[in-house]
Amino acid sequence: MSGLVPHLPQSSAKAPARGALDGADKRSPSWARGLGDCFRPRAELTAASRWTLSLLGVGLFFGAWLIATEGGLIQPFFLPSPIAVLSRLVAMITQEGFLVDIWASTFRVMSGFFLAAALAIPVGVLVGNFAAFRALIEPLLSTARYLPASAFVPLMIIWLGINEEQKISVIFIGTFFPLALLIADISASVSKDMLNSAYTLGASSRQLFFRVLIPACIPAIVDALRVTVGIAWTYVIVAELVGADRGMGIAILQAQRFLLTDQVIAGIVCVGILGVLTDFAFRFAHRKLFPYMY
Structure with a gap:
């Protein structure tokens, strides 16, 4: 009778069932599963985990800054404490008319950015889809992007x-x-x-361009605008270094002349805050315009 009993592979007897593994994973604490997701490539984190990690990163940065300055490791002349910078920024806004500088810089950034977008969007679409425009324009664009904008100031x-x-x-x-x-x-x-499917269904080249190609590009174009507006904010200081009477760039330059380190850092922080707010505005618009992508 023993010869009639089927022989099971040894690995089958020792291998745990998939359900048992899943059950063991589910029995793990939520914090342990969340910690494991942090080190799993392309794993999705919960909203709570993302917020926790973001707050942790910001807290560690400002905590190290506070310890280094308040603990006497760095002299205030070289790096004021975050408390001193925040106090200085509040004083600049409430007492020294810094809001006028903020408005002047914001107007310049948005004007330059939207003018660039109005021209770059059609040029980019033409270069990306028509070989003739690509051969004509792309070499110039590829060369010009390596030229620093500050070199054009004179x-x-x-x-x-x-x-x-x-x-x-x-x-x-x-x-x-x-x-x-x-x-x-x-x-x-x-x-x-x-594109081939549209041609198969009888679309003309005009219909393909305006009804298929452009709508397919718009979500990514809006996201590209969000990325590029950050570049625009980085050039506002350079743009205002010459001949400006108002603006965050000239305020930072004047503070540097009088060795007001806290005001210099306050101006830099203000530029960063405005850039983050602009980024949030584009993210919000992207979610509202294209909810099917989330």
Whole structure:
């Protein structure tokens, strides 16, 4: 009778059932599962985990800053404490008319950015989808993106003087070239299967461009605008270093002349805060305009 009993592989007898593994994972504490997800490539984190980690990172940064300054490791002349910087920023806003500087810089950034977007979007779409435009324009765009916008400041002063147009043009130059190439890459990456399907269904080249290609690019273009507006904020200080009477850049420069380190850092922090708020605005608009992507 023993010969009639089927022989089971030894590995089958020792291998735990899949359900048992799942049950063991479910019995693990939630914090342990969340910690494991942090080290799993491309694992999705819960909203609570993301907020916790974000607050932890910010808290560690400001905690180290506070310990280094309040503990006497760094002299206040070189790096004031975050409390001193915050107090200085509040005083600048409430007592010294810094809101006028903030508005002046915001106007310049948004003007240069939207002018660059108005030109970069059509140029990028044409370069990404038409070989003739790609051969004609892409070499110039690829070369110009390596030129620093600050190098154009003397030229813009010669051409436009030291008025608002000069400052807006610097932000335009720093934003246009990377945005155009980014949109060209977005439009070129639209699935060919989608385009071929439209042709199969009888779409003309005009219908394909306006009804298939453009709608497919718009979500990624809005996301590219969110990324590029951050670049625009980085050029506002350079744009305002020459001939500006108001703006965050000139406020930072004047503080540097009088060795007011807390005011310099306060101005830099303000630029960062405005950049983050702009990023949040674009993220919010993206979620509202394209909810099917979330």
